[in-house]
Amino acid sequence: MTQCFGYVRVSTAKQGDGASLEAQKDAITGFASQNNLTIKGWYEELETASKRGRPVFDQMIKDLKRGKAKGMIAHRWDRTARNFSDWAAISDLSDLGIKVFCAGDNIDFESRSGRLMADIQMVLATDYSRNLSIEVQKGQNQRLKEGYWPWAAPIGYLNNGEGQLKTLCPRKAPLVREAFELYASGEHSLTSLTDHMRTRGLTGHNDRPISRRNLETTLRNPFYCGQLRCKDRLYPGKHEPLVSVSLFKKIQRLKEDRCIKKKTKHPFLFKRLLTCGACGRTLTGELQKGHIYYRCHNRSCAEKGMREDRVAKAVKAEIEAITWDEDQVAQFRAELEARDLFAELKQLLASLKLRAADVQARQSRLTDLFIDNVIAEAEFKMRKSNLALDLAAIDEERRDLEQQAERRGDLEDLISFVSRLATVYDAANETRKRELIKELFETIEILNSACSTVVVAAAYAPGRSISKIQLSVNRNGQKDLTNACSEVIGERLPSPFN
Numbered sequence: 293m294t295q296c297f298g299y300v301r302v303s304t305a306k307q308g309d310g311a312s313l314e315a316q317k318d319a320i321t322g323f324a325s326q327n328n329l330t331i332k333g334w335y336e337e338l339e340t341a342s343k344r345g346r347p348v349f350d351q352m353i354k355d356l357k358r359g360k361a362k363g364m365i366a367h368r369w370d371r372t373a374r375n376f377s378d379w380a381a382i383s384d385l386s387d388l389g390i391k392v393f394c395a396g397d398n399i400d401f402e403s404r405s406g407r408l409m410a411d412i413q414m415v416l417a418t419d420y421s422r423n424l425s426i427e428v429q430k431g432q433n434q435r436l437k438e439g440y441w442p443w444a445a446p447i448g449y450l451n452n453g454e455g456q457l458k459t460l461c462p463r464k465a466p467l468v469r470e471a472f473e474l475y476a477s478g479e480h481s482l483t484s485l486t487d488h489m490r491t492r493g494l495t496g497h498n499d500r501p502i503s504r505r506n507l508e509t510t511l512r513n514p515f516y517c518g519q520l521r522c523k524d525r526l527y528p529g530k531h532e533p534l535v536s537v538s539l540f541k542k543i544q545r546l547k548e549d550r551c552i553k554k555k556t557k558h559p560f561l562f563k564r565l566l567t568c569g570a571c572g573r574t575l576t577g578e579l580q581k582g583h584i585y586y587r588c589h590n591r592s593c594a595e596k597g598m599r600e601d602r603v604a605k606a607v608k609a610e611i612e613a614i615t616w617d618e619d620q621v622a623q624f625r626a627e628l629e630a631r632d633l634f635a636e637l638k639q640l641l642a643s644l645k646l647r648a649a650d651v652q653a654r655q656s657r658l659t660d661l662f663i664d665n666v667i668a669e670a671e672f673k674m675r676k677s678n679l680a681l682d683l684a685a686i687d688e689e690r691r692d693l694e695q696q697a698e699r700r701g702d703l704e705d706l707i708s709f710v711s712r713l714a715t716v717y718d719a720a721n722e723t724r725k726r727e728l729i730k731e732l733f734e735t736i737e738i739l740n741s742a743c744s745t746v747v748v749a750a751a752y753a754p755g756r757s758i759s760k761i762q763l764s765v766n767r768n769g770q771k772d773l774t775n776a777c778s779e780v781i782g783e784r785l786p787s788p789f790n
């Protein structure tokens with residue numbers, strides 16, 4: 293007697309095709325007794341549409357490979373192997389000498405012709421299920437266009453069988469409507485509304501008390517105002533809506549507003565921007581008696597922190613100090629002119645032209661040498677391609693220089709920005725202010741709050757890198773200055789302060 297495992301598979305989504313769990317087991321047991329096999333154990337796979345993979349099948353394959361039984365009996369191949377990788381796993385078993393039987397089809401898996409038959413069945417089954425899923429999708433789209441919801445009814449509606457409209461659930465529908473109205477009043481957060489609806493007895497699917505997530509999905513589902521949403525498309529539904537479109541829209545707006553509020557809330561202007569001058573930690577903003585304080589939370593640190601309005605005043609003073617006045621702008625321009633960057637560029641371009649002409653002359657000389665048979669063809673080709681490369685390199689250099697000449701004009705934007713800095717900062721909203729602060733200051737240190745000393749390190753100081761100022765010009769909606777400045781006049785700007 294050969295010991296075998298029995299494998300049955302039942303899909304919970306659809307049954308009634310004459311292959312219930314019991315029917316499959318009966319067929320397998322009958323097959324075993326006719327063929328002198330014993331069933332050592334059963335592997336029962338309950339498939340749901342939502343669950344992927346087949347853990348029981350995989351487990352059985354593992355157990356067989358470990359030698360826990362000598363073979364397996366399935367009901368039908370096209371039901372056992374759902375795809376080619378399942379099929380490959382079964383074929384592997386046979387190759388390992390493990391017996392593979394099938395109760396429903398009279399196929400001898402050991403023989404070559406039997407294997408071929410089984411292979412063909414598998415191919416047909418795969419094609420069938422592929423075609424089925426395409427057909428199902430086509431059918432669903434058609435149903436949506438006709439105004440029917442082809443899936444399970446949302447909370448508050450009843451399923452009435454295939455091809456029938458969903459109807460209002462007399463018990464849940466009024467509660468769902470209540471939830472919509474309460475949320476629209478703005479008095480409730482999603483959490484408090486969930487609690488309230490639970491006490492009102494609203495249940496989700498499976499009749500468990502409604503969850504926050506369920507409720508959120510409900511409030512977002514346009515089904516309740518008569519629309520069917522599928523893959524970001526809306527189809528007008530034929531079912532009776534539970535709420536008006538305007539109420540539904542109002543709720544979507546409310547939800548959006550709440551999201552935006554959460555994201556843009558900046559209660560503390562200098563949040564994570566201040567450093568403790570004593571220990572180097574980042575100060576934490578706190579609200580106390582109507583004032584915002586930034587404090588050091590290092591217990592062994594003596595620094596007490598500072599009130600926000602004082603920090604703001606010091607930062608503002610610093611920004612005014614780095615804003616250029618007319619004299620500074622004039623000085624800066626004078627220094628640019630003294631360097632005569634255009635002349636430098638022109639010179640470079642002229643020398644490139646000479647180099648290009650030289651290479652071209654060598655090219656024609658080379659051709660002459662080849663025609664006069666002074667050099668061999670191989671050498672001619674090699675030299676010719678070298679010269680072509682030289683020419684390409686020169687051309688690239690020329691394009692770079694021309695671009696730099698164009699960027700020269702961008703410096704005017706920088707000048708205009710740096711001379712309006714204080715005005716820009718004053719006019720900025722809180723978000724933009726934070727951006728500016730981040731860009732203008734490397735660190736803002738708070739030290740010795742008793743005498744309100746604020747040490748502000750400006751990113752733009754004579755001779756320092758101006759990369760941060762360049763960035764803010766950028767965000768101001770002006771041109772990219774990063775390259776303009778570094779390429780035209782080097783990493784550092786000439787200082788108007790000298």
Ligand SMILES: [Zn+2]
Pocket residue numbers: 568569570571572573588589590593594595
């Ligand atoms: Zn500290």
